[in-house]
Amino acid sequence: MARLAVAWAALSELVPYYPLYALLFLDTGLSDAQISALFAIWAVTGFVTEVPSGALADRWSRRGVVVLAGFLQAAAFVVWTAAPQAWAFAVGFVVWGISGALVSGASEALVYDALAAVGAADCYVGVNGWMVSAELLVQVPTAFAAGALYAVGGYALVGWVSVATCLAAAALALRFPEAPRTAEDDDSLGVTLRQGLGEALRNPPLRVLVLAVALIGGLDAIEEYFPVLAGDWGVATPAVPVAVLVIALAGAAGAALGGRADRLRAGTLLAFLVAAAGCLAGAAVWARPAALAVVAAFYALYLAVLVVAEARLQARIAGARRATITSVAGLGVEMASLLVFTAWAIGGPVAVAVLVLAVVPVVRAGLRTRETG
Numbered sequence: 001m002a003r004l005a006v007a008w009a010a011l012s013e014l015v016p017y018y019p020l021y022a023l024l025f026l027d028t029g030l031s032d033a034q035i036s037a038l039f040a041i042w043a044v045t046g047f048v049t050e051v052p053s054g055a056l057a058d059r060w061s062r063r064g065v066v067v068l069a070g071f072l073q074a075a076a077f078v079v080w081t082a083a084p085q086a087w088a089f090a091v092g093f094v095v096w097g098i099s100g101a102l103v104s105g106a107s108e109a110l111v112y113d114a115l116a117a118v119g120a121a122d123c124y125v126g127v128n129g130w131m132v133s134a135e136l137l138v139q140v141p142t143a144f145a146a147g148a149l150y151a152v153g154g155y156a157l158v159g160w161v162s163v164a165t166c167l168a169a170a171a172l173a174l175r176f177p178e179a180p181r182t183a184e185d186d187d188s189l190g191v192t193l194r195q196g197l198g199e200a201l202r203n204p205p206l207r208v209l210v211l212a213v214a215l216i217g218g219l220d221a222i223e224e225y226f227p228v229l230a231g232d233w234g235v236a237t238p239a240v241p242v243a244v245l246v247i248a249l250a251g252a253a254g255a256a257l258g259g260r261a262d263r264l265r266a267g268t269l270l271a272f273l274v275a276a277a278g279c280l281a282g283a284a285v286w287a288r289p290a291a292l293a294v295v296a297a298f299y300a301l302y303l304a305v306l307v308v309a310e311a312r313l314q315a316r317i318a319g320a321r322r323a324t325i326t327s328v329a330g331l332g333v334e335m336a337s338l339l340v341f342t343a344w345a346i347g348g349p350v351a352v353a354v355l356v357l358a359v360v361p362v363v364r365a366g367l368r369t370r371e372t373g
Contacts, residue, residue, distance in 0.1 A: 001118070002127045004175055005111045009131035010138045012070070012103075012169045016146040017077060017162040024155050028084050038089050045097025047334060053098070054105035054327025055193035062110040062323055063178040065102045070170025072099035074163045081159030105327030112314040113322065114177045125311030126259030132307055136252040140245055196324025206316050206325070212366025213313045213329045215359040216273075216306050218336020222280075222352055225344060226295070235289050243289075247296045254300030258307025266367040269305050273360055276301035281353035302356075309367060 017024075025035050057065040076092040076099065111131075112124050149158045200210050230243040261269065279298035283291040317325050343351040 001111075001114050001120075001177070002123065002130070004172070005127050006130045006134050008169060008172050008176075010134040011165065011172055013135045013138045014142050014145075014165050015077075015162045016142060016149050016158045016165075017080075019143050019146045020150060020155070020158055021080075024080070024084065025089060027155070028086075028089075030086060030089075034086060038086075038093050041090055042093040042097045043334070045094050046101050047331065049098050049101040050104065050331040050334065051197065051324065051327045052189075052193060053101040054109075054324040054330075055189055055196055055321075057102070057106035057109065057323035057327075058196065058321055059189045059192045061178065062106040062113070063173065063176045065106040065323075066110060066173045066176065067170045069099040069102035069106075070166050070173060072096070072102070074166035074170070077159055077162045077166065081156060081163065084155065101327070101330075104330040105323040105325075108310070108314060108326050109322035110176055110178065113179050117177065117179050121315065123259075124314055125262040125308060128311055129255045129258030129304075129307040132255035132258070132303060133252040136248045136255065139248050143241065143245070192321065192324060196321035197328065199319070199321055200325045200328040208362065209309075209313050209316050209366040210325065210329045210332065212359075212363045213309050214332025215336050215362055216302075216309050217329070217333035218338075219302065219340060219352075219356060219359070220306070220333075221337035221340040222344075222349075223299075225349070229283075229295060229349065230289075230292060233287050233289055233291055235292070243292050247292065247299050250296035251299040251303045254303040255307050257300075258304050258311070261304045262308045262311060264308075266364060269308060269367055270360055270364050272301045273305050273356060273363060276305075277353045277356035280356065281350050284349035284353065305363075309363070312367060 022035065025038065030038075053065065072095050076095040079088045079092045079095070082088070108128070111127060112121065115121050115124050115127065145161075146158060149161055199206065201207055226244045226247050227240050230240045231237065235243050261272070276298045279294045279301065283294035283298065286294065313326070313329060314322070339355060340352055343355045347354075
C-alpha cells in the first residue's frame with residue numbers, strides 16, 4: 001500500500017506541462033493581465049469546489065473521486081493542447097481546478113483508511129512524508145522531460161504526454177483499496193457536507209488542528225518565490241532552476257523524515273518551526289547566493305512539521321467524514337496562502353518569517369491535541 005501511494009503521488013506530478021504552461025501562455029500571445037486572470041479563475045474554482053468535493057468523496061467513493069480527478073485533469077490538458085488560445089486555457093483551468101479540489105481531500109482519506117484497515121494507521125505519517133518527498137523529487141525528471149519533449153515536438157508533444165501521464169495516474173489510482181461502505185455513508189450529499197463541516201467547526205480539538213494544518217500548509221506558498229530569491233540574491237539566470245531544485249531536494253529530505261519527527265513532542269516540533277523562521281530571516285539578511293542553502297534548511301524543517309501536522313489531523317478524525325474534514329483544512333490552506341502573498345508584498349522573506357512565527361501559537365495548540373486528547 002505504501003509503495004502504491006508513493007508511486008501514485010510521483011506519477012501525478014510527472015506532468016511535462018507543469019514547468020512550461022506559463023511559457024505556453026506567453027508564447028500564445030497572452031498579456032500579463034490575461035495570465036493573471038487565468039490564475040484567478042483557477043484559484044476561485046478551487047475555493048468553490050474544495051469542500052463539496054470532499055463531501056462527494058465521502059458520500060460516493062474516495063477512490064472513484066481520485067480516479068475522476070485524473071481524468072478531468074487529462075481533459076483540461078486535451079483542451080489546452082487541441083486549441084491553445086485564451087478561452088481554452090480558461091476552460092482548462094476550470095476543469096483543472098475541479099480536479100485539484102477532488103483529489104485534495106479524497107487522496108489523504110483514501111490512503112489513511114487503507115492503512116487503518118490493515119492496522120497500520122500509525123504508518124500514515126511516514127507514508128505521507130514519502131508521498132510529499134516523491135512529489136518534490138519528481139520535479140527533476142519532469143523538468144528534463146519537459147525540455148526534451150519541447151525540443152522534439154513543441155508544446156503539442158508536451159501536452160499530449162501530459163494527458164497520457166494524467167490518465168496513467170488515474171489508472172494507477174484504481175488499484176487503491178477502499179473500505180466497504182457503512183450505513184453512515186448512505187446519507188445524502190447535503191447531509192454529508194453539513195455533518196462534515198459541523199464536525200470540523202464544532203469539535204474544539206479537531207477545529208484547532210484543522211486551523212493549525214491550514215496555517216502551516218498555507219506557508220508552502222513561499223515556494224512560488226524561491227526563483228525570485230535566487231535571482232535577487234545574485235544567482236545567474238541559467239542557474240536559477242538548479243538552485244530551486246536544490247531547495248526542493250532539501251524539502252524532500254525533510255518531508256521524508258516526517259515519520260521520525262512524529263515521535264517528537266510538540267515542543268520540539270515547534271522549535272523546528274521557530275528555527276525555520278530564523279533560517280528564512282537570516283537568509284534574507286545575508287542575501288547572497290550561498291544564503292539559498294539556509295533557505296533549503298528552512299524548507300526541510302518546515303516540511304517535516306507540515307507532514308506531522310497533516311498526519312495528526314488524520315489520526316484525530318473519526319467517522320465517515322474524513323475527506324470532507326480534510327477538504328475543510330485544504331480550503332484553509334488556500335486561504336492561508338493569501339497571508340503569505342500579502343506578507344511578501346509588504347516585506348519580502350523577512351515578513352514571511354514573521355508570519356511563520358505568528359502561526360506558532362495555533363500550531364502549538366493543534367499539535368498538542370494528540371498529546372492531551
